[in-house]
Amino acid sequence: MEDYNISFFKPKSEFSRKNRNLVLTLVIIWAVSVFGFQILLKIIEKPVPEPALVEFNEIKANVFTNSATPYEKQILLKSLISVANKNTLNKTVEKPIIEKAINWAVYSLVTDKNAVSNNIQNIQNLKTEALNISDFVKYKEERLRIKELEKQLVAENHSELNINKNDIRAEILTSVLNTDKETLLTSEEKEKLPQIMNKFLIHNRSVLTDTTFIGFPFHYFYTAVFLLVLFVGLCYLYAKQIEQLNKQFGIED
Amino acid sequence: MKKILIGSALLVPLLSNAVNVTQLEGEFKIGPAIILITILIAFVMVGIVFRAKSTSDFYAAGRGISKIGSGMAIASNWMSAASFLGMAALMYGFGYYGLAFVVGWTGGYVLLLVLMAGQIRKYGKYTAPDFIGDRYYSQKLRAVAAIVAILISISYCVGQFGGIGLMFKWILGINYYWAVIIGGSVVLIYTLISGQLGVTKNMQIQYIIIIISFVIPLFILTYTFDYFWLLPPVGYGAVVTDIVNGLPIPDSEALTNVYGNSYAMLPNPEFAMPWDNSTGTDFFQWMAVAFSLMVGTAGLPHVLSRFYIVPKSNDARWSVVWGLFFICILYWMAPVYSAFGKIFSSSPEVGMLAKDAIVVYTAQLGNIHPLIVGLLAAGGVSAAFSTVSGLFIAGASAFSHDLYFKVFNPQASEKKQLLMARLGTIVMAVIVSIIALFKLALIGQLVAVAFSLAACTIFPMFLLGIWWSGSNQQGAVAGLVVGLTISLISIIYFIATKIGATLPLQDFINYWLGAWYFAWIGTPLAIIANIVVSKITPETPIEIKKFLAEQVHG
Numbered sequence: 028m029e030d031y032n033i034s035f036f037k038p039k040s041e042f043s044r045k046n047r048n049l050v051l052t053l054v055i056i057w058a059v060s061v062f063g064f065q066i067l068l069k070i071i072e073k074p075v076p077e078p079a080l081v082e083f084n085e086i087k088a089n090v091f092t093n094s095a096t097p098y099e100k101q102i103l104l105k106s107l108i109s110v111a112n113k114n115t116l117n118k119t120v121e122k123p124i125i126e127k128a129i130n131w132a133v134y135s136l137v138t139d140k141n142a143v144s145n146n147i148q149n150i151q152n153l154k155t156e157a158l159n160i161s162d163f164v165k166y167k168e169e170r171l172r173i174k175e176l177e178k179q180l181v182a183e184n185h186s187e188l189n190i191n192k193n194d195i196r197a198e199i200l201t202s203v204l205n206t207d208k209e210t211l212l213t214s215e216e217k218e219k220l221p222q223i224m225n226k227f228l229i230h231n232r233s234v235l236t237d238t239t240f241i242g243f244p245f246h247y248f249y250t251a252v253f254l255l256v257l258f259v260g261l262c263y264l265y266a267k268q269i270e271q272l273n274k275q276f277g278i279e280d
Numbered sequence: 281m282k283k284i285l286i287g288s289a290l291l292v293p294l295l296s297n298a299v300n301v302t303q304l305e306g307e308f309k310i311g312p313a314i315i316l317i318t319i320l321i322a323f324v325m326v327g328i329v330f331r332a333k334s335t336s337d338f339y340a341a342g343r344g345i346s347k348i349g350s351g352m353a354i355a356s357n358w359m360s361a362a363s364f365l366g367m368a369a370l371m372y373g374f375g376y377y378g379l380a381f382v383v384g385w386t387g388g389y390v391l392l393l394v395l396m397a398g399q400i401r402k403y404g405k406y407t408a409p410d411f412i413g414d415r416y417y418s419q420k421l422r423a424v425a426a427i428v429a430i431l432i433s434i435s436y437c438v439g440q441f442g443g444i445g446l447m448f449k450w451i452l453g454i455n456y457y458w459a460v461i462i463g464g465s466v467v468l469i470y471t472l473i474s475g476q477l478g479v480t481k482n483m484q485i486q487y488i489i490i491i492i493s494f495v496i497p498l499f500i501l502t503y504t505f506d507y508f509w510l511l512p513p514v515g516y517g518a519v520v521t522d523i524v525n526g527l528p529i530p531d532s533e534a535l536t537n538v539y540g541n542s543y544a545m546l547p548n549p550e551f552a553m554p555w556d557n558s559t560g561t562d563f564f565q566w567m568a569v570a571f572s573l574m575v576g577t578a579g580l581p582h583v584l585s586r587f588y589i590v591p592k593s594n595d596a597r598w599s600v601v602w603g604l605f606f607i608c609i610l611y612w613m614a615p616v617y618s619a620f621g622k623i624f625s626s627s628p629e630v631g632m633l634a635k636d637a638i639v640v641y642t643a644q645l646g647n648i649h650p651l652i653v654g655l656l657a658a659g660g661v662s663a664a665f666s667t668v669s670g671l672f673i674a675g676a677s678a679f680s681h682d683l684y685f686k687v688f689n690p691q692a693s694e695k696k697q698l699l700m701a702r703l704g705t706i707v708m709a710v711i712v713s714i715i716a717l718f719k720l721a722l723i724g725q726l727v728a729v730a731f732s733l734a735a736c737t738i739f740p741m742f743l744l745g746i747w748w749s750g751s752n753q754q755g756a757v758a759g760l761v762v763g764l765t766i767s768l769i770s771i772i773y774f775i776a777t778k779i780g781a782t783l784p785l786q787d788f789i790n791y792w793l794g795a796w797y798f799a800w801i802g803t804p805l806a807i808i809a810n811i812v813v814s815k816i817t818p819e820t821p822i823e824i825k826k827f828l829a830e831q832v833h834g
Contacts, residue, residue, distance in 0.1 A: 050395065077547060126628070198542055229557060255611055
């Protein structure tokens with residue numbers, strides 16, 4: 028009786044053997060390229076803190092014992108702003124704590140708290156009113172005017188906050204600052220603050236993430252662009268090769 | 281007809297007014313609404329012109345579609361709301377983790393091609409349950425496979441209806457619930473009218489609309505913000521690096537988002553660094569998602585059914601190559617939206633936006649003309665429509681052909697089968713709409729559930745059914761039981777967590793058998809179960825082995 032058994036790993040004809048070898052080669056290239064690269068990325072990575080976290084860790088003890096110098100508070104402020112700029116902050120827990128800490132830092136640094144508070148109130152009012160402007164050109168003009176007011180506020184307090192009015196930090200700061208001059212962090216919030224800073228300011232990095240390739244971090248280019256090119260290439264190669272094999276062995280559809 | 285449709289599409293921008301671009305949501309948008317309606321009318325017209333006239337047309341489009349045409353249909357069928365809206369959403373919200381979805385939803389085509397496409401066409405069946413019932417010589421397995429195919433289609437459609445709801449909500453300014461109901465009704469009517477032949481023609485048109493609508497805003501954004509705009513998928517590399525290293529306030533005051541926040545940010549390496557702690561995802565999840573999506577790709581009934589509609593197995597193979605290429609065009613570009621969206625919303629004033637709408641929001645925040653944003657939203661609807669119609673066909677085919685005709689009523693006339701297919705489509709649409717209203721997860725995540733389900737159930741039966749004649753009925757049943765058990769555990773825990781119920785080992789199961797990646801373990805276990813049980817039970821009948829050897833591998 029004829030043997031009709033089929034097994035991928037035990038091909039019976041020359042065509043099946045060649046097809047199996049082709050499939051195995053392509054699948055191995057595919058698997059190594061996708062998963063091998065990610066494993067390599069994992070093996071060589073190291074948790075690297077952002078400079079903002081390093082500075083925060085140096086001054087946090089003094090801040091929590093209320094013995095921080097103005098310079099240390101300025102460092103704290105900058106570190107906090109670095110996290111405030113991350114929109115992945117949890118809106119119910121993390122964001123309020125960071126914004127509260129920024130408020131506390133600012134009002135404990137500036138000498139004329141009332142002036143800052145009034146200015147912030149004024150800016151917030153103007154921003155709310157601007158949202159009702161239907162003409163887009165006028166809206167943009169109004170926003171530019173508000174931006175000048177924000178810069179002015181930061182410039183007036185530059186000696187105390189040590190933030191330049193043309194720095195993106197100035198824009199972030201005035202976005203999160205509120206009018207509450209007496210903000211204090213609770214002990215629970217103080218406990219959570221370093222955890223939030225660690226969560227957002229430590230990243231897995233390696234030579235593969237720090238090397239730039241046609242503008243991309245290399246690993247990002249590899250995964251987002253190259254792998255897709257490779258997939259199309261592998262498919263093209265297979266379709267071509269199998270077409271040739273079919274021709275070679277006289278196999279018809 | 282074509283001239284009229286093209287002409288009316290070109291007239292739309294002249295007839296409509298600009299809307300208040302500072303408002304991301306909330307009001308009826310006349311320009312985008314006209315664009316959407318024009319596109320939908322065009323779809324229905326094409327559906328009517330090429331509508332199904334027999335069951336063969338309804339299921340497999342008469343097997344008369346060209347390689348490139350079929351490739352476009354594969355791409356359009358594939359590029360759903362999950363690709364159009366969901367991928368950018370995942371990268372925007374979870375950074376590098378989102379790329380696991382990009383890789384997973386493309387890499388699976390390599391497996392599909394080298395392991396299945398040509399062989400499936402040679403086997404010569406209409407639907408996935410048809411193949412399973414025939415290969416494993418069991419009407420019961422056919423029925424179970426049909427039910428699984430319907431479940432996969434429903435699970436996949438839930439995410440699509442979520443996307444349709446979001447876009448209808450954005451355009452019409454109505455609430456999400458009404459948007460789902462209206463959008464769902466429109467896609468249902470159009471699928472019922474057209475069937476697969478019309479759907480396939482529509483898919484080619486939809487592909488073009490999807491790509492054009494997706495690409496235009498990216499050229500504008502890269503040009504406006506001074507990146508290499510000629511090739512946005514390359515040009516955005518500098519955007520990613522700017523996000524990682526930080527971006528100072530530009531000299532030009534015009535470079536702002538629509539709210540007037542400067543195009544600038546402090547370093548945000550978490551956007552690109554692998555499995556960053558702040559994203560709440562890790563290395564295991566990245567690998568598990570990528571694997572599950574890849575294997576799931578090769579097990580999705582509506583994808584597998586695309587290979588029945590090409591004339592030859594060689595065409596089936598080339599249609600995958602073309603399909604993947606067309607798919608990748610969109611997948612290379614999706615991360616661009618998330619990158620720009622990240623910078624535009626970095627100001628605490630804007631903050632994290634609704635992730636699934638980030639594609640449209642990015643275009644709005646980048647101050648792109650409202651009509652182009654409207655076209656983009658219409659493209660999103662088009663992407664969801666093309667996939668939903670394919671899924672409805674696959675589900676309806678499983679219901680009418682594999683359950684009703686093959687199992688319950690083999691004497692049913694063609695007319696009766698077609699009626700049952702249409703009835704099945706309506707029932708599916710109602711179920712999907714109801715589930716979609718609950719907004720259980722992000723679009724991409726909901727769709728990923730369908731992939732894991734397919735990977736644990738359909739994929740092992742196809743893989744072993746094609747490549748190992750030793751896999752028998754008992755083995756297939758064992759594999760299916762294992763795959764379904766793991767799927768059920770994962771999905772039950774997922775739903776329990778969503779509704780706030782407590783189950784034993786909840787955190788453990790939710791992590792190791794996450795709803796969007798449980799196939800990482802489910803698929804290998806289902807394959808092992810199939811092999812072990814096949815080895816210890818009676819052999820596959822000789823006629824099945826002969827058919828495999830002569831027709832499929834001969």
